[in-house]
Amino acid sequence: MADSTTKRLPLTTQVKNLLWSESGGYCQNPKCRVELHLVVDGDRRHQAEFAHIIPAHTGGPRDVDDPTLSDYERAQPENILVLCPSCHTMIDKAPAAFPAAMLREWKQHSQRARTQAFGTPVFDARADARGHIEPLLEANKAVFDRYGPRAGDFDDDRADQWQRHVAGTIIPNNQQLQRVLHANRHLLTGEEKATFHTWAIHAKEFEERHLKGDWTAGSTRFPSAMATILEDGQ
Incomplete structure (x- = not known):
């Protein structure tokens, strides 16, 4: 818990180095990126x-x-963005327009961009790419088969397990799948590219439902062809 007043702690060299690495040397406002x-x-x-x-x-x-964030937590990289002077001034002059949740999304966007650019394997063979994504697809299917929604089943324990595994398994796996397939789209057939784009819409809507509570009707269903993407004979 923070005291009634907090004091500014200097950022350590380790924290600054991590932030420089995370930002890649660009403003972390996704609409700026200078x-x-x-x-x-x-x-x-x-x-x-x-x-x-x-x-x-x-x-x-x-x-x-x-307001309960401690002095130490306020000086950690999870609470810091790397911005250009204009964007820094903008977010602090109008904090209501740039709430903490939005700024954390900026940070996550920057982290995903760095991972996609530098932390995702690129394969020469379809079989190698399939071997990398297959465990992710299988893990997601196992969670869905065991805990996924069923018509007429209103078991609270099952629903709680579903939500836990959605956040801890399916969404992180989906994010990794999207990075790998995007980086290896040169291996996809035309039909597979269409499947991937449909699945990407499904994954985004799925994440928004479960993390942001956006239950807009008419969500895109999981395309069945995604289960066999990059398999031999495609």
């Missing part, structure tokens, strides 16, 4: 600013979003 390194009069400099999501001290912008 490069933060530049050359001025022959000197290489940066224009990055480390922006707190929940402020470093009590009473700052967005403090009401999580």
